[in-house]
Amino acid sequence: MFNKINKIIEYLLYLLVFLLPLQTRWIIKLGNMEYSTYSLYWTDIILVFILLLFIILKLSTYPLPTTNYQLPAWRLIFGLVLISAVSVFFSSDKLLALYKFSWLILGVGLFWLIISANYNRLKLIYVFLAGIFLQAVLGIWQFLTQSTFSNKWLGLAQHNSTDLGTSVIEVTKIGERWLRAYGGLDHPNMLGGLLVIGILILIVEIIKINMNDKFLIFDFKFLN
Helix, strand or coil, rough: CCHHHHHHHHHHHHHHHHCCCCEEEEECCCCCCHHCCCCHHHHHHHHHHHHHHHHHHHHHHHCCCCCCCCCCHHHHHHHHHHHHHHHHHHCHHHHHHHHHHHHHHHHHHHHHHHHCCCCCHHHHHHHHHHHHHHHHHHHHHHHHHHHCCEEECCCECCCCCCCCCCCEEEEECCEEECCCCCCCCCCHHHHHHHHHHCCCHHHHHHHHHHHHHHHHHHHHHHHH
């Protein structure tokens, strides 16, 4: 039974990191700006479900596995959570502050899963990079065709270069507005940041592979 739960957690974690760039959500309450909008994302639901399964698995395991909460990272996280929890009581909009605080808790839960769950690290990285690759392909298509399309199931919104508020590159000399690539995200800068993260991860993995190959070659020569 525990093996089945472990497998479910593992593959749901792969699904979660693949879907992370998607903005599919249910808008619970529309605010006057994006920050004040209450939404429930598909990824939030998946993450909560994985965390519940993981907590059940941990509680069902005897003896209970220990986590080193003395690590500096955990101390910083606990400090951040404590400060954020206290700030909720001093917020002018306590409900909105509590909603944002729940995102922090989910982020801590995801961090706990990444360092504690049983999964294949390379598979997780490849799945994450696959999700980023799809966003890159979508972004390239949007820029080359200068068009987007909306899809509620994929969380895609339509953007027109002629609309005010749309992120564009203005070429004043010829009077043109070139649509910047959004991918499936809310802003081109978010897409750029995501692509940079993907490139950095890819570079690190290539360096690791090359280093391992060099060590293998060295060992082979040494043994011979």
